[in-house]
Amino acid sequence: MFGTLSDDHRQGAELLPDDDDDLVEYTKLKRMSDKKYENDIKQLVLERKIKEALNLFFEIQKAYEVKPTHVMFTLLIGGCGRVGYTKMAFKLYRMMRDRGLEPTPATLTGLFNSCAESPFPEMGLDKAHKLYEQIKLKNWVPSNLTYHAMIKAFGKCGDLDMAFRVMDEMADAKHAITTETFAFLLMACISNKEAGFSLGLKVMRTMLWKKIRPSVYCYNLFLRTVPQTEGDASEKVFETTREAEALPFDEPQRTATSTSLATLPNLLSPSFEHTGEIVGLGEVTDPFHRLLMVGGVKGMMDHFRDMSVRPDSKTITMLLDCIPNNFDAEAELIAEADKIGAKLDVDFFNMLIKRRAFRREKETAKDTLSMMTARGLHPDVEAGLTVNEETWGTLVCNACFKGNFWFLLDLMGYAKRENILVSAAALRAIDKAIDRTRRALLRKERGKEVNFLSSAMESGFRQFCLVYEDWLKEVRVDTPRHPWEQYEPENLKKSAAELKAAAVALTTEQT
Numbered sequence: 001m002f003g004t005l006s007d008d009h010r011q012g013a014e015l016l017p018d019d020d021d022d023l024v025e026y027t028k029l030k031r032m033s034d035k036k037y038e039n040d041i042k043q044l045v046l047e048r049k050i051k052e053a054l055n056l057f058f059e060i061q062k063a064y065e066v067k068p069t070h071v072m073f074t075l076l077i078g079g080c081g082r083v084g085y086t087k088m089a090f091k092l093y094r095m096m097r098d099r100g101l102e103p104t105p106a107t108l109t110g111l112f113n114s115c116a117e118s119p120f121p122e123m124g125l126d127k128a129h130k131l132y133e134q135i136k137l138k139n140w141v142p143s144n145l146t147y148h149a150m151i152k153a154f155g156k157c158g159d160l161d162m163a164f165r166v167m168d169e170m171a172d173a174k175h176a177i178t179t180e181t182f183a184f185l186l187m188a189c190i191s192n193k194e195a196g197f198s199l200g201l202k203v204m205r206t207m208l209w210k211k212i213r214p215s216v217y218c219y220n221l222f223l224r225t226v227p228q229t230e231g232d233a234s235e236k237v238f239e240t241t242r243e244a245e246a247l248p249f250d251e252p253q254r255t256a257t258s259t260s261l262a263t264l265p266n267l268l269s270p271s272f273e274h275t276g277e278i279v280g281l282g283e284v285t286d287p288f289h290r291l292l293m294v295g296g297v298k299g300m301m302d303h304f305r306d307m308s309v310r311p312d313s314k315t316i317t318m319l320l321d322c323i324p325n326n327f328d329a330e331a332e333l334i335a336e337a338d339k340i341g342a343k344l345d346v347d348f349f350n351m352l353i354k355r356r357a358f359r360r361e362k363e364t365a366k367d368t369l370s371m372m373t374a375r376g377l378h379p380d381v382e383a384g385l386t387v388n389e390e391t392w393g394t395l396v397c398n399a400c401f402k403g404n405f406w407f408l409l410d411l412m413g414y415a416k417r418e419n420i421l422v423s424a425a426a427l428r429a430i431d432k433a434i435d436r437t438r439r440a441l442l443r444k445e446r447g448k449e450v451n452f453l454s455s456a457m458e459s460g461f462r463q464f465c466l467v468y469e470d471w472l473k474e475v476r477v478d479t480p481r482h483p484w485e486q487y488e489p490e491n492l493k494k495s496a497a498e499l500k501a502a503a504v505a506l507t508t509e510q511t
Contacts, residue, residue, distance in 0.1 A: 054489035081113030089114035105143035112149035155188020266295035400433035405460030
């Protein structure tokens with residue numbers, strides 16, 4: 001009788017789930033050295049396999065009972081920082097502090113990088129401010145790299161004043177202020193869609209005031225701010241020029257650079273003196289107007305010569321994005337590039353072909369191929385490259401903007417055949433084109449004049465409406481997902497028992 005009771009009791013216990021702290025008989029797991037685990041994590045981080053590195057980190061703690069080292073934490077925080085995984089970077093930082101480990105400058109650099117690259121700027125800025133306050137409270141001493149990461153974090157997250165303040169602290173701490181420092185400030189200006197050009201101009205003027213010669217990389221970053229749309233741009237530019245007036249450059253004198261449109265001062269020139277004469281420009285709304293504020297193409301080339309800087313192919317390609325969209329402006333840019341000795345690459349000519357094709361200038365677009373051949377370049381279509389999602393999306397947006405539904409139908413067919421991933425941006429452009437065309441047709445039915453509506457557009461739209469709904473069901477649509485989902489480690493949520501069992505099973509297979 002007692003034996004039966006004992007058997008029942010044992011059977012009941014077997015039905016109960018195991019607890020993490022149960023003393024279970026496991027095959028003895030072989031632990032590697034801490035150095036080996038550190039090297040494995042480092043290799044995964046270098047390969048940007050952040051999820052795999054985090055999974056390994058949590059596995060060795062739970063399954064192999066490895067005590068994480070300072071190096072492991074710093075490597076992972078740095079890796080999370082590079083990909084903008086802010087949440088995990090600060091989680092690791094808290095784990096590190098809970099274990100009594102003090103952060104090194106490399107740790108702090110990784111944390112600020114995670115703020116700078118965060119897909120959520122408000123969160124990044126909040127974390128950056130709190131970490132900055134903690135550094136002050138604890139009297140931790142940042143390194144040069146940490147200061148740069150701080151500047152990038154505050155700037156890219158929208159607090160450019162704080163970024164300048166950090167640069168001043170950097171100088172007070174006797175750290176060298178270099179072109180790299182200003183490059184991080186210019187990156188911050190690029191991220192500011194409302195006042196990027198004005199702020200970039202301020203950064204460039206400050207660099208010249210400190211007698212630091214900008215590198216071609218800095219000029220390229222600055223030129224990326226020129227095409228951005230600015231709200232109330234004229235006031236921002238005038239404010240920047242008023243600030244520039246106070247900068248103590250050597251031998252100030254009035255200078256002006258001749259352009260094809262007007263004689264304007266070059267605000268990048270170290271010898272520029274603000275006299276109020278540019279107030280008559282009014283709203284500075286277009287990229288080529290903003291480029292004129294720094295001398296236009298010719299003025300920029302003269303400035304490069306004065307600063308002994310040779311523009312590279314990227315510089316010329318970005319200037320192409322800032323000039324008026326016509327043949328004469330493009331020809332002037334190419335001539336100036338040749339004069340200064342800047343080499344043009346395939347990317348430049350690809351953009352040139354795209355501009356001319358969108359203007360429907362087929363002959364000048366074809367002439368571009370001859371120009372490439374004369375320079376020893378070859379169209380990269382010969383490399384067997386195909387249209388990717390981004391290029392396809394750009395073509396769709398252009399077709400929608402022009403109301404070219406026949407071309408849009410061709411693109412839709414291509415996406416279906418080549419299994420192109422259709423982006424949300426492309427679908428938004430299509431929806432806008434549908435709405436705009438329907439409203440135009442409604443106005444036409446009411447007897448109102450509609451200038452842009454042609455017979456080809458109407459027939460194309462009718463055919464488009466017949467196939468659009470079915471097409472949506474047949475193609476792959478890019479569904480937005482959380483930006484951190486790709487880095488989320490499964491082993492964070494798994495229990496020690498699960499990971500030990502998996503490790504034992506793997507060990508058994510290998511033996």
